[in-house]
């Protein structure tokens with residue numbers, strides 16, 4: 476097994492805007508270990524979401540490299556990169572509505588996620604594991620925000636992604652719903668699925684096995 480599931484080397488991200496060039500992230504090198512919860516922390520605007528998009532292969536960095544399980548990704552075509560991302564990487568967004576298909580029931584959300592990665596899923600077993608037993612036939616809007624986020628992580632499990640990344644997964648939830656998500660993250664990590672989370676939620680940061688602090692787009696020492 477590679478020493479890290481994801482490795483960034485000298486990553487920089489710059490955006491051209493009408494007001495000029497913006498440097499979102501600058502010269503970041505880090506390794507995400509193959510187990511445990513890794514947190515990207517830092518104040519608003521420090522580059523957490525940008526770095527998460529780079530780590531999840533959604534966005535190519537302007538400079539530097541990204542390795543997934545020891546293999547470089549810079550030379551991949553867009554198509555090969557998309558295929559790799561679909562197979563290996565799961566990204567959970569902060570708004571539950573962005574993670575699930577609202578008109579499908581819980582079972583079909585899990586099945587669709589699994590199928591997209593060429594996998595099969597034992598729906599009832601997975602739902603029991605997620606603390607959502609008996610909800611297979613429910614439509615997504617019948618679930619609470621926390622349950623929807625749990626299901627989103629369940630979709631990541633259904634795909635058997637090599638790494639699960641999440642952007643502020645508790646920020647739109649009430650405390651009780653956020654608790655459900657924290658439990659799910661702990662469970663994923665306990666089962667050996669590496670999780671990377673961008674967050675400034677202190678309760679989530681307290682769960683980190685590995686923590687990187689960003690400040691103005693650079694890693695704090």
Ligand SMILES: Nc1ncnc2c1ncn2[C@@H]1O[C@H](COP(=O)(O)OP(=O)(O)OP(=O)(O)O)[C@@H](O)[C@H]1O
Pocket residue numbers: 490491492497498499500517518519520521522523524525526
């Ligand atoms: N697509 C873009 N175009 C232009 N500037 C961008 C873009 N994405 C991010 N930025 C800028 O890059 C910097 C880092 O943004 P980013 O969203 O990564 O920070 P963040 O730490 O996730 O913030 P928050 O916690 O508020 O989500 C900010 O100055 C932001 O305005």
